Amino acid sequence: MHFVEVAVPVPLRQTFTYSCDILPEPGCRVSISFGPRNLVGVVTGELTAPENPDKIKAIDKIIDDTPVLDRVLLKLCHWLSQYYLHPIGEVIHTVLPVLLRKGESASPVDEVWWHAADNIDENLAALKRAKRQYACLEALVDEPVREGDLKNTFPSTIINALEEKGFIRQESKPPPLRPKMWLDYFDVAKKPLPDKEQAVAISTIVQSRSRFAPYLLEGVTGSGKTEVYLQAIEDVLAEGRQVLILVPEIGLTPQTVSRFASRFGIDIGILHSQLNDKDRLSVWQRARAGELGVIIGTRSAIFTPMKFPGMIIVDEEHDDSYKQQDGLRYHARDLAVMRAHTENIPLVLGTATPSLETLNNALTKRYGHLQLTKRAGGASKTHQQVLDVRDQRLQFGIADGMLSIMRQHLSMGNQVLVFVNRRGYAPALICHHCGHSYDCRRCERPYTVHRTQQRLQCHHCGGARPIPRQCEHCGENKLITAGVGTEQIEDGLAKMFPGVKQIRIDSDSVRGKDKLQRSLDDINAQKYQLLIGTQILSKGHHFPHVTLVVVLDCDGALFSADFRASEKLAQLVTQLAGRAGRASKPGEMWLQTHNPGHPLLQDLVHNGYAHFARQALDERKLSWMPPFQSQAVIRSEATNGELAWEFLEQVRTLLQSEVVRLNGPLPCLIEKRQGRYRFMLVLQSAQRKAINDLLRRALPNITSLPTASKVRWSLDVDPSDFS
């Protein structure tokens, strides 16, 4: 009789002891009965002497002979559980592909092969008049054929007919494992000669193979970061090792993938959020078997097992989409650091606009710092300027002076990009007579007016209603919109520049499969001259014909309650600037603002992101902010706001501490969402361990607070925003 600890997918911060006759390895799944239910758990370790022998149940079934979580991934799960203070069973549940959570087999599904039965000559003779059946049987004479391949040539009716006659039979067997299969046809296509900075970066990364070595690859847009990745990857692949590449949610385009695939002529594993469970499992299996040399994926791809781990790359490491915003709130970039450390392999964090966390690690020499400062092909930097809009007439949010600059660029046949951070027509609808504002009841925030759908839409909860004709409060017919969104600018510019083809790119306009990609292709084929859009335009796509970028409103971010708002604005502006222009057509960028003298804007515009970020780091240090201080947030929400607040008040008394500063309970930046009031309690300390220790000791008491079960609460370690 053996005893094992099993992690069970329930929100309890403990494992459960089960008995078994055969000892499963840690990382193997087991079927267990848990209370009145049957669940799939994962063995985390052996136990020699259980504490409550009378309570212990036996495992119903061991699902895996070989662990679904190898040593490294299991270790990572433990780290996640301890660092983010999240129940181990739920951690393991999030790490595993959906089908494996449900108990599906972890080994690849058997392949069906067709064999010719005995008496081949005789059978062939009998098929003299059935030409297709004859051909089909003949195809199987020398060797069995995989069903998929056979069906490419012959319809199933032919195959069925032969089977009925007993001339052929099928056999199922597991597909052969082909570890390092890319080495058979791995071939490097023509590659450009790296410039001096690229060459240094490549050789530095390559020299640190086979050991943990984190690097920040800080490369201005157009400096050829991807080429550095490619040449470093080449070396890892040639050694027979695998590379895991993380990309932001929106960056996983067919172009990105084909750039890697065509360079090496190999199969690439792709993992994105829209992949179905079956395909996801298949990539997981092929990566685990060591078949795939390169795996590219979004956030959760960091959990992909690798038989021959060689390197991890996190592209656009500053991107927000690496942070999971519910459940296990991990940061994939931070986890990549841990994973590379445990795998003992190099890690490359690439970006033109490093997060202050990563930049700090590079400046303090915890990470190697590789810099690419030159734009390839001698392309000149987009010239950035601030446009003072004070006292200027604004039409649909654009100053007259700005419109005339736009006219110049358009008349020269160039493309112009207008960035607005708001989709819809206008961010509010109000009555000009009585001042009544149309707010979503559940969120108590103004509805966004969507003219194309003729609806008011709440961007916090997704709720919608028709646009009223007259004021529901005073009955007057004087409803007006306030503020400017993409739709309104589209309308206004269409009237201002009739005959200029324009396209709007926001999450409303690009809904649907491949719509974004088609639109981007059309833009670069110069089917449009005016591009109006949101965030989406700032991510990864290059627009060589754009010579003017207009950013409509910087002011919000300069005075935001979120201390990261200015960092995010600087990243956005820099990324946008990098999208435009090329060697023969240098670009210019204008930032509309009511605060032209604001030091942040001035610094960004005159000295660039690299300088801005270093200044911002100094400021964070002086004001005791991350990354020099660690933070955690406990959020609480309930339809009864007082209850949500009271819970955090009680938590606060449980958390009194010398070394950890408590701030709150405060309303979240989005105070109400979907009918629930939201509050937060912020923990801050110079030592991350102090926060971790404090929370770990207090969690049992927090969980058992009577109010805890009456509110929805969650814990967020290293929060990236306070919404």
Next chain:
DNA sequence: CCTGGGCGCTTG
């Protein structure tokens, strides 16, 4: 007396 919903307890 029966039904149903809310609540709180337990999970090895």
Next chain:
DNA sequence: AAGCGCCCAGGA
């Protein structure tokens, strides 16, 4: 989280 027993209200 989720299944279950327990308790109490409400209808006949």
